[in-house]
Amino acid sequence: MQERNISANNFEQCQKCSICETVCPVMANNPAYAGPKRSGPDGERYRLKNGIFFEDSLKYCLNCKRCEVACPSGVRVADLIQQARIDYGRKLPKLRDTMLASTDQVGPLASAFAPIANFSLGLAPVKGVMHLALGVDRHRTLPKYASETFVRWFKKNAEDKQAQYSKHISYYHGCYANYNYPQLGKDFVAVMNAFGYGVHLIEGERCCGVAKIANGMIEAATRDARTNVDLFRESVKAGREIVTVSTTCTMTLLEEYPTLLKVGNDQVRDHIHLVERFLWKAIASGEVKPVWKEDWKARAAYHCPCHQERLGLGIFTMELMKMIPGMELTELESNCCGIAGTYGFKKENYKVSQAIGKPLFDDIAAAAPEFVVCECETCKWQIEMSTGVPVKNPVSILADALDLDKTAILNKPTK
């Protein structure tokens, strides 16, 4: 029998109520998947006796963690499944999975050749080859790369202006803001500066590792996690809280490091903040004061990403958005969009991914908003591709709705 670290494994708390099965989006759409109860706590009893009881169908779990949110006994169902995949699943990832997961190796290369990469990846024959040879579904619109990364822009245009502020934070920008959508990083800097916070990069930050965990690249994910935790520790020592923008990165840094990667984050955990809660608290307490544009108006719908629900932080985004006087906000029903990072890009998952997302797509169509508010970049790709409705990150909405100049005057640095 294989020796396993089961310190965070609480499968014995399962009382077999089957509630987790009622919320699992994969079980409802893929008959090949046995569901959270059998794949999680039930299967664990057998796997601990002998690893031959590991079922390959665990690969269909998209780690949305909706089962964990629903479980009345607090069983870490999704973690049990991910841990079993790590311990018993395929040890050598496929070429496709390595490519999809290696965001911080592929990112610099794709950014350096962004016009060519973006043009080629949009061509039907290239998509066809990727579908057949690599297993990346041809229906997917692949994310575009930016020619100038966020980090390069920041060093050229913003870094030397940060010393003037009296309050300082470290920004964990993640791969998406750096390589795919630097505007999000620019909006973050604009909003934080307007509220009087100097922004610092975490020099040498690594990918959070979520895609590597999902694709079986555990050693690489663990190396990255150790580097990130060391860097966060330095930031805390320097008196700077760490502010994040991506929901899934945040969940990985907070939850998956100690449980799945066994990288302790006790010393830094309470210093990592998702930006929406950070700003909501700062505004609600009067620590910072917003000045909103008088003529700004929007009718939007909020989609709470699954990992945001797991963190219990969606309420802060809703409340933050409701602070904007011209915002008319509808909260969409709680549903998974179906993409789950790299999951929906794989051709074997494409149909299930779209079937999972359909209730959400229908809700968006019925609400007919000008745009969807969402903190997660992969939800954004899925919703925009499947509904044609634009998706905006709350930070970008703030950058647009705030009168940044007047806000900056009101929150003037006191140094």
Ligand code: SF4
């Ligand atoms: S919801 Fe929790 S307690 Fe109920 S069957 Fe699922 S894991 Fe067990």
Ligand code: SF4
């Ligand atoms: S994490 Fe999501 S897909 Fe996996 S078992 Fe739980 S609810 Fe189902």
